[in-house]
Amino acid sequence: MARFIIRRLLSIIPTMFIIVTLSFFLIRFAPGGPFSSEKKIPEAVLQNILKKYHMDEPLLQQYGRYLQDILRGDLGPSFRYQDQTVNELIGATMPTSIILGSFALALAFFLGTLAGIVSALRQNKWPDYLSMSIAVIGISVPLFVIGPVLQLVFAMKLSWLPTSGWINSRAGWKTIVLPMITLAFPYFAYIARLSRGSILEVLRSDYIRTARAKGLKESVVIIKHVLKGALLPIVSYLGPAFSGIITGSVVVETVFLVPGVGQIFVQSALNRDYTLIMGDIIVYSAILVVMNFVVDILYGLLDPRIAYK
Template sequence: MLTYIVKRLFGMIPTLLLVAIVVFLFVHALPGDPARLAAGPEADETTVALVRHELGLDLPLPQQFLRYFDNLLHGELGNSLRTKRPVSQEIGDRFMPTLLLTLTSMIWSVIFGLVIGVVSAVWRNRLPDRVGMTAAVSGISFPAFALGMVLMQIFSVQLGWFPTVGASTWQHYVLPSITLGAGVAAVMARFTRAAFVEVMQEDYVRTARAKGLSERIVVVKHTFRNALIPVVTMMGLQFGFLLGGSIVVETVFAWPGVGMLLVDSVVMRDYPVIQGLILLFSLEFILINLIVDVLYGMINPTIRYK
């Protein structure tokens, strides 16, 4: 297992290098002049040229990439064009609110999704199944930004139960986590139901029922572990999407996380921050996929890694 993990960690280096190249070319293809934005709308061309030289944007594109790549080799992401602070500090200040919001959303959505999916599979084609799958389809179909605004209107404006801006107390996490996790809970419910229905039709499950075992023991002891492997895959993917895809929710709730930082950086054409954030998102997906593969071996001991 350790050898497999080490190989996967070394294997992610070419992937991150390719992502760095693509992202560098992408951000420099964005319309707009960062030097003009940094200098201000009233600055003359001389001032803009000085700012462009100070930021290193007057260098040829290959030379800018070599400077960027040299910083990466030294473990640096450069400095923000907007604040002049190191990109690592900019991301570090915003990462924890996004991580906590993602974890909160993931915990409740996985619990609800698993419960609804298992109940729907056990009572397939009956009332609990129809109600659960209707709720799941509704959760997938309803856009996150619309759900967030509806929740704010009801629970903040009309009832005054929860705040809408900030991330300092647990109350601030309620509405954004529901908005962010609703789609994940729906996907988990449908995927869990499909996995459980497939496993419950296997011969060993029918044999367990023929022995007179209760349905609860059949589901928990004979079905759950085998049905959990594809569910864990979906869980890992959804967690990665939540970390990198919280931009809409953070914008709706003015959440002080990396999603809002990415939006602000794109508006200001802050190239180093954009590149650092997308590299971070790519690294998150790679590590999450590695964790999912390791969990396979823990759930099913028959799986061996070479």
């Protein structure tokens, strides 16, 4: 196990190197640039700007300089946000997205797994139909519809929760409730469907019939035996889901005015802000790679039949 962990940790280095290299050259070869605009910039001014950001150097030299900066933990200056570095922009917004995404994913995991258990144990009965109907709504209805509907009902009609803002405002932690529920909805739906199918498959296994034949209580069979095997597909889904729920929450952040990293991600692409785009890619990729590593470790803990060689 320890040898596997070390190998997986070491494999992160070439993975990130390939991602950074491909992203750097793909962005630079794309048409346009961060200083392209409808109003033509005088050539002398443009050359001074390019020299300031070392963009007048050969591409391979720029690439080598960028790799050196990354190794020092410096993601460079933003081309569009004056006097701000990529580290400062991501560092100021990422904690907000991590808090919102973590709460949303935890809620989706708890309710989705619970819905899957109820659906599997009450297959083809009304709890099963109700849970899966809600799951279908979560998959089919977009977030820009769910968010305003929740605002209309719980903020404007019932006045239970604020319409927007964040936890550092006067409303405090109440502001996280509506965006958390909105962001969790599609992930709840996928987890509910995954857990239902996985639990049904495990319930038909021989070792579950053996456990019941031994006279174990149904609650013990479900919690100790069924769930442990049925969680594997869910755990596998949680890796990329965690990355997506943090960096892909731009719609929710816009609807509820949450100062997260999602809007920064979108604006960097629209502005062709090379360094900020690269910073976004590196952060997203790092989260995805690390979460997949954690998933691999959890696999061995959940199922001792899995051998790491």
